[in-house]
Amino acid sequence: MHFYLSFIRRFIINSSELEKLVNYYHEKKLAHAYLLSTNNISKCLEILLNVIKNIFCQEEYSSNCNKCSLCHLIDLNNLPSLKIINPDGNFIKKEQILELQHFFSKDSQYTEESIYIIKNAEKMNKEAANTMLKFLEEPTGKVIGFFLTNDKDNVMLTIKSRTQVIEVLFNNEENEKYDIDMDTYHKYLEIINNYLQKLEIEKKELILYNRVYLSDLEKEDIKKIFQIILDIYNDELSSRYKINDSFLKLDYLHKLSVDNLQKKINLLIEFLKELTYNVNTDLLLDKFVIEMDGINNDL
Ligand SMILES: [Zn+2]
Known part of the structure; x- marks a missing residue:
């Protein structure tokens, strides 16, 4: 599962407006x-x-x-x-x-x-x-x-x-200090894969998955997991602008429109921010999956 190595773009969180300039140029709208x-x-x-x-x-x-x-x-x-x-x-x-x-x-x-x-x-x-x-x-x-x-x-x-x-x-400097090593990737790879699939494909009982996959984990670990999930969405978004190739090529992400991708990325950023300051992680997680679900997946 070496493809998780594509996270050099980890820190880029809102560059898509800038990346749109490529299209504007070709449409002579720059x-x-x-x-x-x-x-x-x-x-x-x-x-x-x-x-x-x-x-x-x-x-x-x-x-x-x-x-x-x-x-x-x-x-x-x-x-x-x-x-x-x-x-x-x-x-x-x-x-x-x-x-x-x-x-x-x-x-x-x-x-x-x-x-x-x-x-x-x-x-x-x-x-x-x-x-x-x-x-x-x-x-x-x-x-x-x-x-x-x-x-x-x-x-x-x-x-x-x-x-x-x-x-x-x-992301702010504090988040940049995240150094997600390969051990962490491997440790959470399965959880991330499963969770992401539930989130995007099998959308029933999402709140239940929070309990199944995440409830027993420390807050710091949950942070790391969501940082990686954010990377995955960012990776997909930048591939749309040919800024880099998507390494994961996840079908269910590829079907999302650019607008919805951006909305989900914004949600993830917001969630990560709140996670830092909020004590009630369970509540935050539940709110997150409900909001994610609220974004149309235009499948
Ligand atoms: Zn060239």
Whole structure:
């Protein structure tokens, strides 16, 4: 049962909005500029770069494409039509934006559009934001911009009002410390498989299954189990956007619509949060299965 090893995406919890940009691009619905509001800029950047690769890949894109030179150049941060701007000291300065504009004044030779990414957009001072404004209002060519911030409230309004905002949230640091080792996987593999099947296929007497499978376990173990279950749903969701291949390929998950998948993922996240603070685990579990059942499975 080695397929449970696909949990590198464990910490990504709400990236699907970002991943939808791949479709928007091909449907020609992509906006000129996005503000990505996130609690983890480096992880958000990582996903964004995958999205960009997915859009421009010269081959049939799959995660970690190593077939095409374009994805390779992005990996090396060496693609001329992609510029990432970091704060210079405490600020992003006007000169950095001017340089970017100069660079993008010609059409890109490498990708259909040029792309810039501004990390910590809240660190743009007024002059930089005003310079940026000219760029946003009269783009000199085909340019797509991404402003990343973990402090949306402090992003200049001039930028905020001209970008589409996407929230990209990740599990908090505490959850990241989860290190689910292989022993844990193996120990709970059967419980997880059974529980998931009951949850998605044999939906009768769900509350009973909570008692059968989970009641005797310590809270910490229940947490781990649901963390893995969340991974499984996330894994399926990201496969829909070709961000990675689903390792599990569970039929009953594959039949779920993207919307329902996302709803279930949100429920799981909520449940895991509540589990941390709530004493009555049984009650929480029962509430969880009832809410899961309330989401149409469009089978
Ligand atoms: Zn590629």
